[in-house]
Amino acid sequence: MEFKATDIAAFLKGEVVGDGNVVVTNVSKIEDGKPGTLSFFANAKYESYVYNTNASIVLVNKSFEPKSEVIATLIKVDDAYQAFSSLLDLYQLTKKDTRKGIEQPSFIDETAATGDNFYLGAFGYVGKNVKIGNNVKLFPQVHIGNNVTIGDNCIFYAGAKVYDDCVIGNNCIVHAGAVIGSDGFGFAPQPDGTYKKIPQIGNVILEDNVDIGANTTIDCGTFESTIIRKGVKIDNLVQVAHNCEIGENTVIAAQTGLAGTTKVGKNCKFGGQVGLAGHLEIGDNVNIGAQSGVSNSIKDNETVLLTPAHNIKDAVRTAIVFKNLPKLRDEVIQLRKDVKSLQNSTSTDSKK
Incomplete structure (x- = not known):
């Protein structure tokens, strides 16, 4: 679809600077802007691209004052990043997948109940006693196990798997290859050195x-529930172990792993490749930097970095010391030489 600058400005309650009749059909990054696309500028380090981008329209903050000529049409808004996000929402609505019905081959058990506008892609499977709400889309090769409940307006992309007895709320999105409800890693060591599997009979609640x-795995509880609270956003390739609980509106970046029975509070932010040991308590509003290893519980409102993770102030001091280690090593070597030289000089003087 085509969008004119004046229409976009009206939608965003912004101000057009330049040609209000210019039309765009897609979006682009400002550094890779192409004619007929819209981009945005919100980070000062990208300012140089505003003056030479080939994008037709650029969203900028109202406070932005160009230092030289700008070729693109500007739309000034209160917050360029948020405005761009709103436009992406609008763009996605124009491309919304309206598929419904059941493709073949696929299987739905006769005891399953599905709501209005249900879509099941080819090779999909829906087990016994499943309850599915309205406007749910299960793309090809999705597996829904027995006794699963799914709320309204959910989307499961190709190859997603939901094991028996799990509960999925409203407006959830599960991306391709994700597994919800797989067995937790529970094995009891035996006298002969082998391991006996401990049955995992709980479920997962989203x-x-x-x-x-995509490809994130959330293990079921051993005999209770692994719980992902409202508004949680989990990136690709994340592992959430059995009996964990993640609080409302927490966001977790890719390749993070949570060991079993760890409880995470509300509004937390985890960078990529964070590792959490088991049985920890992570408070509300906690920020954990990328690649941090967390072995102890963290109180509310803390920001931690490094491995083992510690308070950001101490972490920065540690990083500075670590950065200076080569210089400190050279100084220590020189000091040893100086001390040895002084000792030799003293020894020589004493013999005179």
């Missing part, structure tokens, strides 16, 4: 408005 990234 509350409303949860997003699960």
Whole structure:
């Protein structure tokens, strides 16, 4: 679809600077802008691209004052990043997948109940006693196990798997290859050195408005529930072990791993490749930097970095010391030489 600058400005309650009749059909990054696309500028380090981008329209903050000529049409808004996000929402609505019905081959058990506008892609499977709400889309090769409940407006992309007895809330998105409800890693060591599997009979609960990234795995509880609270956003390739609980509106970046029975509070932010040991308590509003290793519980409102993870102030001091280690090593070597030289000089003087 085509969008004119004046129409976009009206939607965003912004101000057009330049040709209001210019038309765009897609979006682009400002550094890779192409004619007929819209981009945005919100980070000062990208300012140089504003003056030479080939994008037709650029969203900028109202406070932005160009230092030289700008070729593109500008739309000034209160917050360029948020405005761009709103436009992406609008763009996605124009491309919304309206498929419904059941493709073949696929299987739905006769005891399953599905709501209005249901879509099941080819090779999909829906087990016994499943309850599915309205406007749910299960793309090809999705597997829904027995006794699963799914709320309204959920999307499961190709190859997603939901094991028996799990509960999915409203407005959830589960991306391709994600597995919800797989067995937790529970094995009891035996006297002969082998391991006996401990049955995992719990489930997973995803509350409303949860997003699960591609190839992420969330293990069921041993005999209770692994719980992902409202508004949680989990990136690709994340492992959530059995009996974990993740609080509302927490966001977790890719390749993070949570060991069993760890409880995470509300509004936390985890960088990529964070590792959490088991049985920890992570408070509300906690920020954990990328590649941090967390072995102890963290109180509310803390920001931690490094491995083992510690408070950001101490972490920065540690990083500075670590950076200076080569210089400190050279100084220590020189000091040893100086001390040895002084000792030799003293020894020589004493013999005179």
